[in-house]
Amino acid sequence: MNDGEILFKKPTYPINNSLAEYLKRFDRISKVPIYYDDLLRFSGFINVYDKQEVDTLWIRVYYNEFERNEIDLTLKKIYSLLHSDGNLDIIKFLNVDSIDYCTFGNSKPFRIKVRNILNDNYTHFYVKKADASRVYGLELEHILSPDKINFLVYEETLVEEHIMGIPGDVFIKTLLEDCSDTEKSQIAKEFVKFNERCMIRLLGDMRAYNYVIVPIHDFDQVVYRIRPIDFDQQCYEGNFKIYRPQFFKENYPMVKLVKDKLQESSIEQYKNEERAVLAKRILSAETRIKRLLKIMGQDLIAPDEHVQQLKNDLYKYTNDLNFKNAKRMGNVLTAAFRFVTRNFKNANLFKPGF
Template identity: 75%
Template sequence: MSENLMFYKKPSYPINDALAEYLDRYERTSKVSMFYDDLLRFSGSINVYDKNNKDTLWIRVYYSEFDRNEIDLNLKKIYSLLHSDGNSEIIQYLNVDAIDYCTFGNSKPFRVKVRNILNDNYVHFYIKKADASRIYGLEFEEILSPDKINFLVYKDTLIEEHIIGIPGDVFMETLLQNCTEMEKSQIAKEFVKFNERCMIRLLGDMRAYNYVIVPIHDFDQVVYKIRAIDFDQQCYEGNFKVYRPQFFKENAPMINLIKEKLEERSIFQYKDEERAIMAKRIHSAENRIRKLLQIMRHDTISSQENLNQLKMELYRYTNDVNFKNAQSMGNIMGAAFAFITRNFKNTNVL
């Protein structure tokens, strides 16, 4: 299945007026005029290599002095919006150390490194072409996942914070075998829950390099969390398996770990726990989700062919006629949330 996703590039869908108004209502709109296309005006570049001298497929870009001054100032202002609510006083203490351009993948983002010269601490954020389906994915991540995510939109440009963690493929190749047996059991449990979250909120393409493992030190143990870092495939594909990380061959080490460490009844228990938690999150953010789904129902973020395939596969999986009757990806999302919350009283999100 992984290879099939690589045969084509997913189209980018524009932000309609209703979604733009929603983003402004929830303070997701940037006050800084920074366009993705501005960063494409670089005059030179060099390859970026990792600590093992392996080509990362990112290039470090350079600009003319005239362009650089304007770009640097706007990037510092964006940092201030993301991290200090637009406080302009900190700009004098910031330095843009690097701007890297991704030469592969769907969104071809720019990665910006900004350093505080007072303490040498730095953060990364990304500049991308805004895509409506990705923005829906980011919003659902904010509302339904255990983690918060910070992003801003300026017209057709998306500014997205860097999510800290160890890429899943790197973790499985270099660190997983060194985990204790207890840690492996905990990671297996987390992957079951992560798989369930992705399936319910229809976030696709969670191959190993599209999520990160986050180790958290807690007293005398390390607890591992799993976070998605790529939201391009929110409600786009027609194949239901794309929304279930368990079916990607890149995640085979995780699936083997689950088979080794978890009994079948434990797997069902963790799935039920995650569904219950998500139902509570849907209930607690009822008004916000209702507004987002209303916009999404009248938006186009996939092809008619994908829509028809997905709704019928979900209908066969659940026997819920609401999926079969869905006329848009927003309708499918609404049906999915209704399916999860059906056993919870006083939850009339849809």
């Protein structure tokens, strides 16, 4: 299970002009100036603890009065852009309850809690350093996932909406054991599909704390979905196993669940279902994806040795020569998408018509 180990911290890759133009074309550029570095100028902080009084490694930060007023106004405007049409009339009904700073991980994000003072409903969003890998990951999630995601970029700053759900590590530790057999089988099915989805789109580092479990109440049951929440490792690592959640030791309880609850034939069925769904989404958004992949294919978002290792691993896995010809990570992902859509089209050629 340790074959999926990540050895080095990933560097931040800048957003190039082509990607910036793409983001502008699809309304991902913030109209409100916001800078990550401005939030770093806090004057004090306290530690944030969870309900069990365990240190979360987040700190709640404070600013002097003049800076706090300016920061609060900017964050309210950003909230309006992210969740509405940017109408500033709603600002008078909003309050920035807290600004928390994460002291670990690559992105070191700020978590902003905004509350509607009329009804006490609140939501969160995150402010991070903009990174090309993360932006590509977010955009691919928006296009290829059934769950759309909002984010904005302003120069070197990235704003992401909060993805709701139970952190995978928390779910595994506190809730998984109490699930019914039917629920465990359904979770195992979802993990197989999640594993396949991450592998095909080359989203890495899906350890348990980098995805959430989303329980959905149907009329006679609870079904579960798995969503990634960290897109830092989109098309970066060279080790193919990094893109397969099954190889992280943190996910061993989920892997064991799959082995205990699903037969090999069912596992293959769910893999095929997920490939077919992804192929349909790729084909339905073909123009937008081609535009994005062209930019990725010209962008430097990983060292050459990572590209060489990954394309060789994928060639061994698929025997597809298109991987051999890839020069950048964007080309590797293009080959992966072509492999999936080509097999989907070929499979449909042999299906009987009406």
